Amino acid sequence: MKDIVQVDKISYNYPDQPLLFDQLSLDVHEGEWLAIIGQNGSGKSTLARLIDGLIVLNEGHITVDGLQVNDQNIYNVRSKIGIVFQNPEDQFVGATVEDDVAFGLENQLFDRSKMHDIVEESLKSVGMWDFRERIPANLSGGQKQRVAIAGIIALSPKIIILDEATSMLDPRGRKEILELVQRLKNENHLTVISITHDIDEAAGADRVVILNHGEIIDENTPRGIFSHPDKLRQIGLDAPYTSKLLAALSKRGVSDEKSYMNDEELIAWIQQLVSTK
C-alpha cells in the first residue's frame, strides 16, 4: 500500500519550550483510517499542524502525496488536506451555511458556474442542504461540524484530519459525525487521520497510534491496542467498556479471559457461558 503521508525523523519544539518531537517518524497509508490517541498535551494536534504546514519543523521531512511540505509546495499540500477542528465556532466565515461552503471554493478560484452544483452536492452529502439559508451560529454543535465537513468535501481533498472534531458533541452527535465521515471516506476514497482521546472513536479505526509526550509508544490494530487496557489507563486514557466488564467478571471468578472482545463478541461469549452453565 502506498503511504500518503510520510513523517520522517522530525524534531519540533514550540518557542521557548523543550523539544516535543525528537526524531519522530510515522507513515499514513493511503485509504486507511488512522487514529492518533493520547491525552491533552501529548502532541497529537501539533503533529496535525505540522502535516498541514501550519507550523514549521526544526528538522526532518514530511511528505504529503509525494510533495514535501515546504514553502514552495504549501498550497498544493493544503489542497490535499481538509481539517475539521475541535470547536466549530472557530471555523465559520460565511453569513449563511451555503456561503460558508462556497467561501472555500471562491478562495480556490473555482469556476462560478460549477460552484453552485458543488455547494449543493456537498451540503446534500452531509444532510444539511435544507439548512443552506440558515446562519451557522444558530446551528447545534453537530450541525456546525456537518457544515464544516461539507466545506471540506467541496474542495475534494485526499486526506481528512479530524482534530478532536467530536469532543464537544453529545454522544449522539458524536456517533452521527463518525458515521458520516466513514461514509464519505468510502464514497470518495479518502484517507482519514483522527486525532482523539475518545476510545470509541479509535475503535472504528483501521490502525491506532498512541502518542505520549511526543513519542509513539504503541502502534497496532484497535484490537491489539485494547488488549492492554492497563497501558491505556496509565497514560490517562480510558479502557473500552467491554474490557472493564471483562475485568469485573474475572474479579468475580467467572473466567480469566483476558483478550479484547468487542460488543458482539462479548455478548456471544456471555450467552454461551449462561447457556452451558
Next chain:
Amino acid sequence: MDTAISLNKVTHTYQANTPFAQNAIDNVTLQISKGSFTTIIGHTGSGKSTLVQHINALLKPTEGHLEVLGRVIDPNTTNKNLKAFRKHVGMVFQFPEKQLFEETVLKDIMFGPKNYGVNDGEAKKSAFNAMELVGLDKALADKSPFDLSGGQMRRVAIAGVLAMNPEILILDEPTAGLDPRGHQEIMDLARYLNKNKQMTIVLITHQMDDVIDYATNVIVMDKGKVVKVGSPAQVFSDPKWVYGMQLDLPSSAEFAQQLKKAGVNIGQLPLTIDALADRIVRLVGKGDTK
C-alpha cells in the same frame, strides 16, 4: 432536607413580543435540596443552560418566580443589589477558560474575591486554597494563564469561582473537550465539594455514566419543560422513554439491553458495571456472589 433552590412556574421567553419569540423554558416548577448533587440532562436545545442561568439571576423569568437561598427572583428583579446574592451562587460556564483575562494565574483567581471587597491578603489566601482544591501546583501562580494547557486553564477558571466559597455551585458541561483523566479529576472535585464542603451541586451533563456515578438527583428536560425528576435509578428505569427523549442509557444499562435482545435473561436493568457483573455471575452460577 432544606430547599436551596425552588422554581415556581418559571417561563423564559427569548425575544419576547417579537415574531421570533421562543419559550426556552416553559412553566417550570421544581425544588433542589440543600446539599444535593443534582444533574440536569436533556437533548441539545432542551433549555438546560437557560434554566441554570436563572439560579444566579443572570436571566430573570419572563413569568413566574424562583427562590434561591431565601432570595426571590421574579420578572421585576433588577440587577441592583444582586451582587451580594451572586457571591453565594458560583457559576462555571461551558468552556470557562475563555473568560480568563488576567496577567497571572493568581491574579485571575483573586479577581472574584477582590470584586467583593475582600482585601489583598485574604483574597490571596482564598486563591491559594482554591488552587489546592482544583489541584493546581502553587508554582503556577505567577505564570500567565494563557501559557497553560487547556485542562489547567479550565482549573484556573473553576478556582476563580471556588475562591468565593459559594454555597451553590453550578457547572455547565464542565468536562467537555477534556481527556478521560481530566474529566475524572473535575468530576471527583465536584463530589469532594459536595461531600466535604457541603456545597449544593447543579451539573448539566451529556454523560449518563456521570449521572449514575455522581448524582443523587436527576432533572430531565425536553423542549423547555421538566419531564421527569427523580433518582438516577428512577429516571433510567424505562429505556423506551429514555430513548424517546433522545438520551442514551448509562453504558452498563445499554450493554444489558443488548444482552437482553440476544436472549440473555438479565432481569431489571443494572446501572453500574458491578451490578451488571453480579447479575451475569448469578446467571452463570459461579463465583462468590451473594
